[in-house]
Amino acid sequence: MANTLxxxxxxxxxxQAFFVSKHAFGLVNLKPTQPGHVLVVSxxxxxxxxxxxxxxxxxxxxxxxxxxxxxxxxxxxxxxxxCVQDGAAAGQTVPHVHLHVIPRRPGDFADNDDVYRxxxxxxxxxxxxxxxxxxxxxxxxVMRRELGDWDDAI
Amino acid sequence: MANTLxxxxxxxxxxQAFFVSKHAFGLVNLKPTQPGHVLVVSxxxxxxxxxxxxxxxxxxxxxxxxxxxxxxxxxxxxxxxxCVQDGAAAGQTVPHVHLHVIPRRPGDFADNDDVYRxxxxxxxxxxxxxxxxxxxxxxxxVMRRELGDWDDAI
Numbered sequence: 001m002a003n004t005l006x007x008x009x010x011x012x013x014x015x016q017a018f019f020v021s022k023h024a025f026g027l028v029n030l031k032p033t034q035p036g037h038v039l040v041v042s043x044x045x046x047x048x049x050x051x052x053x054x055x056x057x058x059x060x061x062x063x064x065x066x067x068x069x070x071x072x073x074x075x076x077x078x079x080x081x082x083c084v085q086d087g088a089a090a091g092q093t094v095p096h097v098h099l100h101v102i103p104r105r106p107g108d109f110a111d112n113d114d115v116y117r118x119x120x121x122x123x124x125x126x127x128x129x130x131x132x133x134x135x136x137x138x139x140x141x142v143m144r145r146e147l148g149d150w151d152d153a154i
Numbered sequence: 155m156a157n158t159l160x161x162x163x164x165x166x167x168x169x170q171a172f173f174v175s176k177h178a179f180g181l182v183n184l185k186p187t188q189p190g191h192v193l194v195v196s197x198x199x200x201x202x203x204x205x206x207x208x209x210x211x212x213x214x215x216x217x218x219x220x221x222x223x224x225x226x227x228x229x230x231x232x233x234x235x236x237c238v239q240d241g242a243a244a245g246q247t248v249p250h251v252h253l254h255v256i257p258r259r260p261g262d263f264a265d266n267d268d269v270y271r272x273x274x275x276x277x278x279x280x281x282x283x284x285x286x287x288x289x290x291x292x293x294x295x296v297m298r299r300e301l302g303d304w305d306d307a308i
Contacts, residue, residue, distance in 0.1 A: 015223045065204060079244035082237065083238075116269075
């Protein structure tokens, strides 16, 4: 397996991934909106959900369910926001299909919809500091322990 | 097949549905945020995504992809917002797993995140008038024509 995973134009080090399945992988965020806000990304680097095969769609969201359970448990949350911004007109910033999985608690944002405001501005928002590689690797390691090691043979 | 489909506490007439698959069905909205904003609902009436089996998750989102293609085409859109509000803490108002599929165009909301504000307030928003049963049946008929008739034997 390569030492990096492709996310749009970015080569992401494996240390920032927390699972790899047949058609998807999980990534921690450089600038999460919330602790535990992670991404599930299609392995095939296509822009739109409609570009994926049914098997690829199924794996992306079955993995999303699994990842959602893990972040909800790890972050003692009461719910999840799961969202695909499918195309630039929907706020997509990296042209590569990815599912946002965000643990939620009552009152975690002043207005409930502020979670989406943060989501839309995820890449551009200068108020949020990018995290260090060490922080991201540490979060990925916690997620890997929760989910179980992936099969390197995939 | 029964004459109604269950969506939380609501018995929805089949005239408002536009597909029924093994584990999911498609519904038009009483108060859509946008023309073409529709729902894909799990047939088993459980509240949380984590309550579904992997087969149920897979069908929900594979159907969501199919429905997304249809609404994007029918509404001449450039993208889609696909979102599950999974639990009350995430803004879920009907405690029954459902995927929002919303066709998007550049500039369709003053701020891109206003789509979510509308989504959060979908049930309570008194500014939006509920549509007539005839309007909803007409939209469902257009969607059925686009998607192909469902198999009544399901």
